[in-house]
Amino acid sequence: ETLEGNSLVKSDYAIKFKKNIAEPTVVCSTKVDEEVQDMFEYAVENHYWYNLVLDELPIWAMVGETRANSSDPDGDSLVYLHKRFSIAYNQDRVIEVNMTNENPTPLHLNSKLDFTYEVNWVETDKKFSHRFNRYLDQDFFEHQIHWFSIFNSFMMVIFLVGLVGLILMRTLKSDYSKYSKQFDEEDGMADAPEDSGWKQVQGDVFRFPPYLPLFCGLVGTGVQLIMMVYCTTILSTIGTLYIGRGAVSTTAVVVYALSSFVGGFVSGRFYVQSKGNAWIKTMLVTAGGFTGLVIVVSGSLNLIAISYNSLAAIPFSTMLILCLIWALISCPLVLFGTIVGRNLTHPFQPPTRISAIPRQIPEKRWYLQSSVVIPLGGLLPFGSIFIEMYFIFTSFWNYKFYYVYGFVLLVFSILLVVTSCVTVVITYFLLNAEDYRWPWTAFMSGASTALYVFLYAIYYFFAKTKMYGLFQTAFYFGQTLLLCLALGIICGSVGYLGARAFVFRIFRGVKSD
Numbered sequence: 001e002t003l004e005g006n007s008l009v010k011s012d013y014a015i016k017f018k019k020n021i022a023e024p025t026v027v028c029s030t031k032v033d034e035e036v037q038d039m040f041e042y043a044v045e046n047h048y049w050y051n052l053v054l055d056e057l058p059i060w061a062m063v064g065e066t067r068a069n070s071s072d073p074d075g076d077s078l079v080y081l082h083k084r085f086s087i088a089y090n091q092d093r094v095i096e097v098n099m100t101n102e103n104p105t106p107l108h109l110n111s112k113l114d115f116t117y118e119v120n121w122v123e124t125d126k127k128f129s130h131r132f133n134r135y136l137d138q139d140f141f142e143h144q145i146h147w148f149s150i151f152n153s154f155m156m157v158i159f160l161v162g163l164v165g166l167i168l169m170r171t172l173k174s175d176y177s178k179y180s181k182q183f184d185e186e187d188g189m190a191d192a193p194e195d196s197g198w199k200q201v202q203g204d205v206f207r208f209p210p211y212l213p214l215f216c217g218l219v220g221t222g223v224q225l226i227m228m229v230y231c232t233t234i235l236s237t238i239g240t241l242y243i244g245r246g247a248v249s250t251t252a253v254v255v256y257a258l259s260s261f262v263g264g265f266v267s268g269r270f271y272v273q274s275k276g277n278a279w280i281k282t283m284l285v286t287a288g289g290f291t292g293l294v295i296v297v298s299g300s301l302n303l304i305a306i307s308y309n310s311l312a313a314i315p316f317s318t319m320l321i322l323c324l325i326w327a328l329i330s331c332p333l334v335l336f337g338t339i340v341g342r343n344l345t346h347p348f349q350p351p352t353r354i355s356a357i358p359r360q361i362p363e364k365r366w367y368l369q370s371s372v373v374i375p376l377g378g379l380l381p382f383g384s385i386f387i388e389m390y391f392i393f394t395s396f397w398n399y400k401f402y403y404v405y406g407f408v409l410l411v412f413s414i415l416l417v418v419t420s421c422v423t424v425v426i427t428y429f430l431l432n433a434e435d436y437r438w439p440w441t442a443f444m445s446g447a448s449t450a451l452y453v454f455l456y457a458i459y460y461f462f463a464k465t466k467m468y469g470l471f472q473t474a475f476y477f478g479q480t481l482l483l484c485l486a487l488g489i490i491c492g493s494v495g496y497l498g499a500r501a502f503v504f505r506i507f508r509g510v511k512s513d
Helices: 034-045 144-184 212-239 247-258 260-273 279-307 316-343 370-377 379-397 405-432 438-447 449-464 469-508
Strands: 021-031 049-054 057-062 064-066 077-090 093-106 112-123
Touching (some): 057 093, 212 260, 247 260, 260 316, 370 405, 370 438, 379 405, 438 449, 449 469
Antiparallel strands (some): 064 077
């Protein structure tokens, strides 16, 4: 709950189960001086609202209202002084809570404001299991556009899978036939034409990428984040975690910590297969790379929240618990996973021999340059999640309850398939251009999806929200940055793993010279 910036404070409303309060009861009083007047006027003019929670049921209400065409020298702002609670119950369960603001009062200097409330309990036959349905905006989340976007993304998957299948079944089959014929007739044809295309790089295509510890650590972290997303969304779909305050965030943190073993295992396995010796660096990147960035960004946002005296600041006790989870659970699991991955990994045996001297890479056409291929690689994956990002952003920043986690599960799976297919196509064109430096290109092509998400977030900030000032801007872009970092690592890892499987598959059928 506190991770979501919702640190609740106990109010002074004395509400007891099935105990009516028929007469207005004073909960607190304040004298209107210049400071109080300025504070309430600012809140009313800027449409401030507040959130109350009773038995896990939320209530939202405005601080006040502005009257039109008023000549009052004390201003046009009116503050609601009276709150009327209507609470429905079924047997011993609270089913529904409604609150009405009444008695709008002007802010006269040196006057006294008495804030009062009433409580009325009403019996209902509505079931307890259905009490949260009124908070779910079904007309918004289950709109036809939402379903159409899912269908559109699914058709994109079919197209890309068909394209990849075309490459594998027709183009590669033709290439195999040509290369096999040249290999068989090589001794009898002194003037046989030189090979061109992806077979030319068979002695270099399995070279290990530069910055190997960083690369393996990112891939391991990406697999760990994928596992976290799948487990959290499945649990949210089955267990309706959206009902509990902070339940989704808590589940994500716990799953991420427990899945650290998977991240360590994958990164350690890839690093040892690449014949690296500094496996500790890979382990440190996996354990502290993404987590360290989260700590830096969250810590900076927390300092800003503290300076504004905001309830969005994460309490020290919560920060301590998170650090203990990372130090006592996540880090040991990464270490254990890395050790297991190192010891259970077989020696790396590529389908073709790696030549001693790297071959020269010929000049490529402009559209095959990394500066062009990498940004283009994220367009289709972003297109598959574009509509869903709108619903997620609207839910998070407009305080709607996001409950269609089945859509998230489906869209996320589509995203992974589209990313993998796109990077396979990009890798094929790179290898045809005799460029064997595909690992980082495949990773960055998939990760570029996060760039488009961040650009969309900038558009959403200016076009769809009314946020302003350092506090709101920093929290919006800080939390969006963490989302994009996680998404970039996920898509980059999937892109690399898909391209890796493709490269191993096509070169397994090539005869080595």
